[in-house]
Amino acid sequence: MQTQIEPVNGPKIDNRKSSRKAPAPKRKRWKRRVTQVFAGALLIILGAGGWFYLTPSGSDIRYMMADTLITSQHRYMAKYLIGQSELDKRVADYANEFDQMGQVKDNHNVNLAAHPDSAVKVEPISTSRFKGFIMYVHDPKMLRVITTNTVGSGETVLSMVQRTGAIAGVNGGAFDDPNWSGNGFKPAGIVMSGGKLLYKGNGMKAKVNVVGIDRDGLMVAGRYTPAQLLDMGVSDAVTFQPKFIVNGKGLIKSEADGWGIAPRTVMAQQKDGTIMFVVIDGRQPGYSVGATLYDVQKILLKKGAVTAANLDGGSSTVLVKDNAVVNKPSSKYGMRYLPTAFLVFDHPERVNAGNIWSGIDMEHFDSSQKRPANKPST
Numbered sequence: 001m002q003t004q005i006e007p008v009n010g011p012k013i014d015n016r017k018s019s020r021k022a023p024a025p026k027r028k029r030w031k032r033r034v035t036q037v038f039a040g041a042l043l044i045i046l047g048a049g050g051w052f053y054l055t056p057s058g059s060d061i062r063y064m065m066a067d068t069l070i071t072s073q074h075r076y077m078a079k080y081l082i083g084q085s086e087l088d089k090r091v092a093d094y095a096n097e098f099d100q101m102g103q104v105k106d107n108h109n110v111n112l113a114a115h116p117d118s119a120v121k122v123e124p125i126s127t128s129r130f131k132g133f134i135m136y137v138h139d140p141k142m143l144r145v146i147t148t149n150t151v152g153s154g155e156t157v158l159s160m161v162q163r164t165g166a167i168a169g170v171n172g173g174a175f176d177d178p179n180w181s182g183n184g185f186k187p188a189g190i191v192m193s194g195g196k197l198l199y200k201g202n203g204m205k206a207k208v209n210v211v212g213i214d215r216d217g218l219m220v221a222g223r224y225t226p227a228q229l230l231d232m233g234v235s236d237a238v239t240f241q242p243k244f245i246v247n248g249k250g251l252i253k254s255e256a257d258g259w260g261i262a263p264r265t266v267m268a269q270q271k272d273g274t275i276m277f278v279v280i281d282g283r284q285p286g287y288s289v290g291a292t293l294y295d296v297q298k299i300l301l302k303k304g305a306v307t308a309a310n311l312d313g314g315s316s317t318v319l320v321k322d323n324a325v326v327n328k329p330s331s332k333y334g335m336r337y338l339p340t341a342f343l344v345f346d347h348p349e350r351v352n353a354g355n356i357w358s359g360i361d362m363e364h365f366d367s368s369q370k371r372p373a374n375k376p377s378t
Helices: 026-054 056-070 075-082 084-102 157-164 226-231 293-302
Strands: 120-126 131-137 143-147 168-171 190-193 196-200 208-214 219-224 234-239 243-246 264-270 275-280 305-311 319-321 340-344
Touching: 056 075, 056 084, 075 084, 084 208, 084 219, 084 243, 120 319, 131 168, 131 319, 143 190, 143 234, 157 168, 157 319, 157 340, 168 264, 190 208, 190 226, 196 226, 208 226, 208 305, 219 226, 219 264, 219 305, 226 234, 234 340, 243 293, 264 293, 275 293, 293 305
Parallel strands: none
Antiparallel strands: 120 131, 131 275, 143 340, 168 319, 168 340, 190 196, 190 234, 208 219, 208 234, 243 305, 264 275, 264 305
16 A cells, blocks of 8 residues: 655745846945935035026025125125126125215205104114114204224223213214224214314315214215315214115115115104114024115105115114113124214213324324224124
8 A cells, every 4th residue: 555645735936036126235225315315406406506696586685695795894705606806896886876875965854943852762673584773862963973082992882872971872984994803993084073073084175975963953964075064064974875865765776775684773864853873783693684774764764764874884783872782783792892973962062072083193094903902803
């Protein structure tokens, strides 16, 4: 009798080759994914670069960024956005445009008898992009330009306010500032205080853009010679630009012409004679990045400004009231040391700024020389 062997249960063996490919090694899969990510990122970068440099909307943002750099200590970096020749042309175009704006005729439609009282009030302003303050000085005759009292160095606005017993103050005019680290002693253009011409950097016949006030309290802004300012009865003035509201109309046409985003200090006058100082903080992401002059123009037109002009801004921007700094200056070193400031006094007729530059050869003064040891660089 034959014994039958039962088949053993188990998996069937199929000697045919599988139609599916074996999975790629992990290293190859990783390299493929990296290549895909890199290629995608490259396409995004190329697309963004094309938009940034070749489209109108991209160019608007690119030039806005360049203008922002032009108003800062990193002006040279704007060439990487628009090229050196375009940078030089843009700076020259702004200077020419500001000169033209300074020559627009002002009809001075202001009723100086209408100011209500001698109050000095501060109002906060805030948007999604910037924060700042408006200081209202209802009696324009309360203003005086005050200068540093230290030979060879500027002075902070807080120090000027405390030293003179002023109610309040903001930073004033332009000054010689090599490499944005100058000592703040040498003004640019002119300085007038209490009806006296304290400084005339380019002589009596050279026209400069000024911001100030006459002996009756009328705001004066535009392009004048020192001789003309004296003939006009201007009392207090410094050099800066541009004048951008004249006869209640804004001269800045759009955001693109707003001279970049930066901290700002602006002086303006309402129809009743009230002086407004707008102080905008900037260069502080998460708090306030700054404003264009077009931004400030819109604010001031809503507030009824009939005249407005730009003062020194950037890290110089500061508002002091009641012996305290109200805003947040952008410099990590704090307030800058400046040659001039607009201060507010209860009795301005008693104020004598003196002339710190008298007898000094300012033509050959070196603004890059070091300050006293207790004064940090800006």
